[in-house]
Amino acid sequence: MLNSQQSDALRELGNIGAAHAATTLSTMLMTNIEMEVPEIYVIDIGKIHEHVSDEPAALVVFQITGEVSGGGYVLLHIPKNSVIRLTNAMLGMTDLERELTEMDQSALLEIGNIMVSAFLDAAATLLSIVMLPSPPSLVIDMPIAAFQSILAAQEYAQIDQVVIFRTELHSDQYKIASNLFLLPNKPMLDEIIGMLENLMK
Amino acid sequence: MQALNDQVVIVGIGEYHVGRTAMSSIGLGSCIGLVIHDPERDIGGLAHVMLPDSQGRTDRPAKYADTAVGLLVGEIGRQGSKPGALVAKIVGGASMFQSFSGNLNIGDRNIEAVKLQLKRSNIRIAAEETGGVQGRTIVYYPSDKGKISVKTADGTVRFI
Numbered sequence: 001m002l003n004s005q006q007s008d009a010l011r012e013l014g015n016i017g018a019a020h021a022a023t024t025l026s027t028m029l030m031t032n033i034e035m036e037v038p039e040i041y042v043i044d045i046g047k048i049h050e051h052v053s054d055e056p057a058a059l060v061v062f063q064i065t066g067e068v069s070g071g072g073y074v075l076l077h078i079p080k081n082s083v084i085r086l087t088n089a090m091l092g093m094t095d096l097e098r099e100l101t102e103m104d105q106s107a108l109l110e111i112g113n114i115m116v117s118a119f120l121d122a123a124a125t126l127l128s129i130v131m132l133p134s135p136p137s138l139v140i141d142m143p144i145a146a147f148q149s150i151l152a153a154q155e156y157a158q159i160d161q162v163v164i165f166r167t168e169l170h171s172d173q174y175k176i177a178s179n180l181f182l183l184p185n186k187p188m189l190d191e192i193i194g195m196l197e198n199l200m201k
Numbered sequence: 202m203q204a205l206n207d208q209v210v211i212v213g214i215g216e217y218h219v220g221r222t223a224m225s226s227i228g229l230g231s232c233i234g235l236v237i238h239d240p241e242r243d244i245g246g247l248a249h250v251m252l253p254d255s256q257g258r259t260d261r262p263a264k265y266a267d268t269a270v271g272l273l274v275g276e277i278g279r280q281g282s283k284p285g286a287l288v289a290k291i292v293g294g295a296s297m298f299q300s301f302s303g304n305l306n307i308g309d310r311n312i313e314a315v316k317l318q319l320k321r322s323n324i325r326i327a328a329e330e331t332g333g334v335q336g337r338t339i340v341y342y343p344s345d346k347g348k349i350s351v352k353t354a355d356g357t358v359r360f361i
Contacts (some may be wrong), residue, residue, distance in 0.1 A: 045251070045264075046213035054228040054338045056354040061298065141354040144228030145336025148214060149297045152231045152251050152307045160215070160261065184352050 059110025070187030215264030229293035253314035266293035266314035
């Protein structure tokens with residue numbers, strides 16, 4: 001589905017986007033954010049459970065809209081034990097044993113909005129197009145169930161492989177882990193790859 | 202499919218397994234975990250159904266509601282079970298996202314399509330846990346009376 005050159009180009013695109021997202025998180029929390037090297041998986045849909053787990057997490061999900069055809073999603077994934085630490089750091093609270101409230105949910109949506117807007121904006125600027133996130137949807141549940149629902153909603157009847165881009169961002173000071181996922185469908189992937197190949201000519 | 206600690210066979214999206222060992226589908230969202238069980242022989246199968254309609258495709262019959270029921274009935278029959286003895290249990294078909302376009306209630310459509318096929322095959326639904334907004338991980342135990350454990354993200358585990 002992707003040759004190694006295309007895979008590298010896509011990784012670089014994601015890398016630039018994720019770096020911008022990391023900067024916004026760093027500004028919001030006023031701390032260093034470390035970023036891992038992005039990974040790109042081309043996987044059979046029957047093997048998704050090997051890459052995405054059912055451990056509860058917060059997922060802020062955006063549809064990609066703008067000057068790009070097909071469909072795609074960006075997901076900010078925050079493991080449940082990082083959620084409280086993240087919203088505490090943002091809201092200036094310290095209690096780790098408290099329940100999640102509407103304020104946490106608002107904070108997660110806001111963090112997601114800012115990070116994903118930065119991610120898409122940086123990627124779109126490189127491609128000289130406009131890409132915008134839809135209004136976000138917040139789910140606190142099993143990540144694999146959410147991924148699977150997104151894939152099914154896109155009617156992946158015709159293809160049996162998916163491309164997943166993932167970057168890990170974490171803060172050592174606050175012990176917060178998070179992942180940015182990019183989940184393009186085939187038409188969107190093909191178009192983005194085409195634009196990247198034009199850039200490299 | 203892969204074996205997890207020799208005991209549980211993991212059935213991924215669009216896959217199926219038939220036998221007597223425990224089998225599991227992880228994180229069903231809008232997908233359906235379709236179990237067809239033979240209570241007389243403690244054997245059965247699990248299909249991880251993703252979409253309602255195969256539109257004539259035949260390469261992954263467990264992926265689609267309209268082909269998965271016939272597939273399991275045939276495979277269990279090959280192990281010596283009579284169609285009249287079989288019962289079904291279905292789990293999943295959640296709607297985790299309400300606000301996105303393109304999401305044409307795929308969970309509900311999956312539930313409906315699986316039930317239609319079961320009816321056509323004259324297989325009774327012995328238990329179900331479907332719909333709602335939560336993801337579910339299931340483990341099916343053919344040799345323990347066909348019980349299924351259903352786990353949700355809040356840590357609750359129920360048996361059906």
